[in-house]
Amino acid sequence: xxxxxxxxxxxxxYVALPRVGGLRLSPxxxxxxxxxxxxxxxxSRHTTAxxxxxxxxxxxxxxxxxxxxxxxxxxxxxAGDLLFVSKRPDAEGRAVPxxxxxxxxxxxxxxxxxxxxxxxSVVVSATGTVVAGTEMMPSATDxxxxxxxxxxxxxAGVTAILHEExxxxxxxxxxxPDRTRLLVAELPGGQExxxxxxxxxxxGRALGxxxxxxxxxxxxxxxxxxxxxxxxxxxxxxxxxxxxxxGERRTxxxxxxxxYTAPRLSPxxxxxxxxxxxxxxxxxxxxxxxxxxxxxDGTIRDLTRNxxxxxxxxxxxxxxxxxxxxxxxxxxSPLWRVDTLIGRPTRLTTDDGAYTDAxxxxxxxxxxxLRAAIDGPPAPVRVALDGPSPVEPLRGPAEPLxxxxxxxxxxxxxxxxxxxxGWLSLPHNASAETPAPLVVLIHGGPVGSANTWSxxxxxxxxxxxxxxxxxxxxxxxxxxxxxxxxxGWGEWGAAPYTxxxxxxxxxxxxxxxxxxxxxxxxxxxxxxxxxxxxxHTGRFSAIVTHASIWALEQSIATGDYAHAWSxxxxxxxxxxxxxxxxxxxxxxxxxxxHGDNDYNVPIGEALRLWWDLSSRSKAENxxxxxxxxxxxxxxxxIRSPNHAKVLHSTVxxxxxxxxxxxxxxxxxxxx
Numbered sequence: 001x002x003x004x005x006x007x008x009x010x011x012x013x014y015v016a017l018p019r020v021g022g023l024r025l026s027p028x029x030x031x032x033x034x035x036x037x038x039x040x041x042x043x044s045r046h047t048t049a050x051x052x053x054x055x056x057x058x059x060x061x062x063x064x065x066x067x068x069x070x071x072x073x074x075x076x077x078x079a080g081d082l083l084f085v086s087k088r089p090d091a092e093g094r095a096v097p098x099x100x101x102x103x104x105x106x107x108x109x110x111x112x113x114x115x116x117x118x119x120x121s122v123v124v125s126a127t128g129t130v131v132a133g134t135e136m137m138p139s140a141t142d143x144x145x146x147x148x149x150x151x152x153x154x155x156a157g158v159t160a161i162l163h164e165e166x167x168x169x170x171x172x173x174x175x176x177p178d179r180t181r182l183l184v185a186e187l188p189g190g191q192e193x194x195x196x197x198x199x200x201x202x203x204g205r206a207l208g209x210x211x212x213x214x215x216x217x218x219x220x221x222x223x224x225x226x227x228x229x230x231x232x233x234x235x236x237x238x239x240x241x242x243x244x245x246x247g248e249r250r251t252x253x254x255x256x257x258x259x260y261t262a263p264r265l266s267p268x269x270x271x272x273x274x275x276x277x278x279x280x281x282x283x284x285x286x287x288x289x290x291x292x293x294x295x296x297d298g299t300i301r302d303l304t305r306n307x308x309x310x311x312x313x314x315x316x317x318x319x320x321x322x323x324x325x326x327x328x329x330x331x332x333s334p335l336w337r338v339d340t341l342i343g344r345p346t347r348l349t350t351d352d353g354a355y356t357d358a359x360x361x362x363x364x365x366x367x368x369x370l371r372a373a374i375d376g377p378p379a380p381v382r383v384a385l386d387g388p389s390p391v392e393p394l395r396g397p398a399e400p401l402x403x404x405x406x407x408x409x410x411x412x413x414x415x416x417x418x419x420x421x422g423w424l425s426l427p428h429n430a431s432a433e434t435p436a437p438l439v440v441l442i443h444g445g446p447v448g449s450a451n452t453w454s455x456x457x458x459x460x461x462x463x464x465x466x467x468x469x470x471x472x473x474x475x476x477x478x479x480x481x482x483x484x485x486x487x488g489w490g491e492w493g494a495a496p497y498t499x500x501x502x503x504x505x506x507x508x509x510x511x512x513x514x515x516x517x518x519x520x521x522x523x524x525x526x527x528x529x530x531x532x533x534x535x536h537t538g539r540f541s542a543i544v545t546h547a548s549i550w551a552l553e554q555s556i557a558t559g560d561y562a563h564a565w566s567x568x569x570x571x572x573x574x575x576x577x578x579x580x581x582x583x584x585x586x587x588x589x590x591x592x593x594h595g596d597n598d599y600n601v602p603i604g605e606a607l608r609l610w611w612d613l614s615s616r617s618k619a620e621n622x623x624x625x626x627x628x629x630x631x632x633x634x635x636x637x638i639r640s641p642n643h644a645k646v647l648h649s650t651v652x653x654x655x656x657x658x659x660x661x662x663x664x665x666x667x668x669x670x671x
Contacts (some may be wrong), residue, residue, distance in 0.1 A: 008404050008464035010650055015039065015641040018398040019455060020378045023370050025359035026076040027126065029055060031104070032359075032368055033064065033082060033382055035073055036397045037085035039641060046641065048072055051397040053380050055361070055368065065109070071100070074122040074132075077187055080104040083112075086118055094157055099132065099194070113185070113194040116147040117178055121212065128187040129219030129244060130194060135178035138202050146178075151506045151547030156305065166233040169560040169599040170209045170637030180207035182222065184244055197246050203234065210454040212262055216269035220244050220293065222250070223263040223272050230256075234563040237261055239274055241295060248654045252298045262313055266320045270295055273314040273323050273340075276302070282570045285447065290314060290323060290338060303343035308481040311336070313356070317385065318364045324348070324385070326355050328449045328479030329429040331409070331421055333381060335367060347386040354452035360385065362555070368394075372453040374423045374471065375407045376400070377525075404428070410470065412506040415498045418487065422503050423450060424621040425459040432511035432586040435657045440504055440540075442529050443521030446476045446492065447485060456637060457523060461648055467655070470507045473497035490523070492534040492552075500529065501537070517659040521651070523547050524601060524636065528579065530608065534590055535582025542658035544651055546593040547601050547636050550609040560599045583612040589625035591654045593635030593647060606630070627654065645669060 007013040022035035032053040037046040048068035051061045055671040065071040067088035074083040082102040097118035102109040113119060117135030124130050140146035153159075161168075161176045168175055179202065185194035200207065205227050207213075211223035222242040227235050239253040239260040252272065253260045257279045264273045272293040276288030288310045290303040304311060304321075323338045327345075327403030333354035336345045349355060353371040356378070367385055370378040371393075380394040405428055411421045430436040439462050443450040450471035459469035459605055473479065475495035487495040508515035519542040522530035527548020534543050549555040553574040556565040573580075590613060594606035610628045617624040630649050631643055638647050649667035656662040 006402065006404055006464070008458070008460045011461075011645040014458075014461065014648075015413065015644055016043070017401070020370065020380070020396060020398050021050075021357075022073045023357035023359060023368060023380060024075055025055070025082045025361070025368055026104075027078055027190055027362065028080055029361040029363065029366075031055075031076065031082070032081055032380065032394070033073055034061075034397065035368075036063075041069060041654075043643060044640065046267070046639075050082070053394050053396055055366070055382070055384065055394070057382070057392060057394045060395050063397070074119070075124050076538055077124060078126055078128055083122060083124070084109075085122075089124060110191060111193065112188065113196055115143045115183065115185075115196060116150055123213065123215040124187070125215045125219035126217040127219040130185050130187060130217065131199070131213065131215050131222055131244070132183050133180050133207065133213075134183050136181050136198075136202065137155075137178050140202075141477065142198065142331070143196065145428055150178075165205060165229060165282040166231050166235075166563060169443060169561055171560065171600050172597050172637075173599070175205075175209070179204055180211070180243070182207065182224070183525065184214065184222075199242060199244065199398075200249075201247075203474060205229070208235075208237075210261070211237070214263055214265045214272075216246075216265050218269055221269065223295075225261050225263060225342065226251075228254070232563075232566075234567070236279075239272070241272075252293050252295070253300060264314050264316060264323075265295070265630075266292075266316050267318055269322055270568045271320070271340075273316060275311060275314065280564075280567050281302055282490050282568060282573060285482065285489050285568075287482060290325065291342070292340060303338060303340065305343075307343070307345055309345070310478055311338070313358065314338075315358050315360055315367075317360055318362055322498075323360050324360060324367055326358065328354075328451060331423060331451045331473060332373075332479070333449070333451050335369060337385065337387075342567045343667065346387075348383050348385070348389075351391060353391065355383075364367075374425065374451070375403050375589075377453045377455070404460055405571060410472075410503060412476075412503045412509055414495070414502050416487070416495070418475075418499075420472065420474060420499045420503050422470055423459075424507060425463050425469045425471075426512065427463055427466050427468065430468055435512050435514040436466055437468060437514050437517035437655075438504075438507060438519070439467045439655065440470045440472070440507075440518065440520045442520065442523070442526035443471065443477070443499065444524035444526045445478075446488070446496070446525035446528075447477045449473050451479065456644075457521070462652075462655070465652060465656075468507075470515055472500055472503045474503075486508075490573045491577060492528060492569075493536075493579070497532055497536065500533075501539075503552070504539075516543055519543065519655055519659055521546075525549070527601075528552075531579035532577075532582075534586045534588050536585070537577055538587045540588050542591070542595070542655055543588050544591045544654065545609070546647075547595065547598055548592070548605060548609070549579070549601055550605045550612070551580040553603050554599055554608070558602045558604060582607065585614065585647060586616075587612065589654075589658050591627045591629065591651065593629040593631070593638075593650070595631040595636060595638065597633060597635040600636045625658075628633075 019037040071086040098114035137149040182199040183196040210228040211225040226240040237259040289305040309327040335348040372378040521544040523546035527545040532544040
């Protein structure tokens with residue numbers, strides 16, 4: 001029974017809600033721009049426009065771009081002109097993925113660069129040097145020859161890719177035959193275009209999908225992550241510096257026992273802040289910390305090795321005295337200020353928020369960021385850098401959402417005595433008189449946390465239907481220290497499973513929860529754990545498993561991260577904790593959902609799970625309580641708005657049938 005109205009009860013309204021992301025701040029601190037995704041005119045996909053937000057919080061947000069093809073933020077020039085990437089037609093009417101410039105003083109945007117392989121990850125120095133990533137064919141020597149090679153393949157109808165190294169896929173797309181290179185240019189005057197120069201040449205996988213780069217304020221040096229091959233099909237990320245004038249490359253950090261990511265140059269260009277990840281093994285998840293690397297001699301100085309948290313996305317303060325990072329902490333992801341002299345972290349935000357996209361004002365007073373939480377989508381805010389102090393909401397392009405329920409924290413004690421906590425979202429009227437059926441929503445990762453907003457799996461979609469939703473941080477979750485991760489390391493179905501059962505027990509003891517009607521839902525690793533649950537207990541009335549791992553060794557070998565997963569567990573561990581061994585024990589009705597273009601967890605996992613369930617059907621007419629919702633043109637994430645409606649309406653129908661006894665009804669969009 002629907003007990004709420006509003007955007008979470010109506011899926012058409014829900015998928016049309018504006019979604020904010022991608023915050024950028026101009027060099028002078030006067031312009032703040034965010035990306036806002038909304039439905040296009042056909043309502044069949046989301047497109048992104050750019051909006052300007054007043055950094056002082058006085059003026060309402062205003063829309064800057066309006067092309068139907070959408071735009072994504074790229075940054076600012078030193079003069080405050082906005083750079084963005086779009087496929088909108090240029091002056092000659094050609095729709096190409098290009099870099100555009102919109103003058104700060106007004107006037108039409110114009111194309112400044114349009115290499116055949118597109119533009120991404122643009123960085124601009126204070127002197128006007130521009131460095132950007134583009135995809136180029138291996139034999140290409142410049143943009144013109146790259147275009148010729150692409151045209152030849154297209155005219156010949158060739159899409160084949162000859163691979164000579166691993167990996168060959170990433171999430172939802174093939175790698176190659178083109179690969180990332182760095183291009184460099186100086187900002188032109190007037191109506192001129194950037195005179196792009198190939199800085200790196202063809203370097204294969206080196207500038208891989210997870211590499212990011214930064215540019216010194218004087219425009220002379222680029223620092224970037226650099227993937228290097230290892231025996232056994234593996235690779236690791238090192239740190240290199242590239243001279244912009246000559247293209248000469250030198251290695252700053254390369255250690256087989258560590259990887260280096262998210263490099264950020266100091267304001268004076270002498271140091272590089274970097275996230276260091278200790279190499280994981282089947283026995284240990286490895287520490288993660290902040291370090292500072294001397295650009296001149298490569299000396300590495302650890303900052304937070306003794307801080308039992310996992311910092312992300314470092315940003316320098318203007319004086320170079322500190323770094324601002326986010327790091328998960330007990331179901332939140334606060335902003336922290338880390339002193340670069342002694343490495344001491346100071347928490348800047350004390351609320352329940354999870355912060356991303358931090359940018360620091362040039363006067364060093366404010367951190368601008370996007371704040372989200374379990375009960376609120378991303379929205380622009382500012383935080384005083386000398387905090388902790390109250391977070392100041394800014395006037396963003398999306399109105400605050402009214403949540404159809406209430407949010408509470410739940411804690412329990414695990415089987416081994418470890419404290420375990422989670423979030424419980426409840427309908428407004430859940431009480432002892434009207435207890436709500438419970439849905440256990442399991443986060444992915446597996447090294448992650450249920451600490452922020454999700455558009456894909458929002459608990460409020462179910463709360464609007466009268467369900468309570470439990471989101472727990474079990475063993476392997478971040479924000480509780482390395483030992484909490486170690487509790488589930490290499491044993492995915494052990495402590496994570498028992499933790500989840502313990503906190504479910506605690507939630508079901510509440511008088512406002514109907515303990516006799518409980519379901520479990522999980523995606524990715526959460527889908528793995530949902531499958532494990534199905535083979536180990538019959539306590540749930542229904543289980544939904546999305547993009548899930550079923551045969552663990554098979555999934556590791558065929559997914560896009562085989563080299564990484566094989567570091568995490570031995571073949572013996574993978575076999576011991578593979579859910580497919582327990583197919584005979586499954587008695588709970590299961591809904592499988594999976595996208596055919598999922599390269600992270602390939603579709604073979606769902607196909608094998610579906611066969612293992614179907615082949616065990618005992619009904620004379622061959623029917624089964626299980627169902628398989630297959631998306632032939634989706635990937636690990638269900639991105640199409642109409643497919644999102646199909647997913648959530650099917651989940652609702654499945655839960656209503658098995659938890660409330662409603663007659664099964666196929667959702668209308670499925671015919």
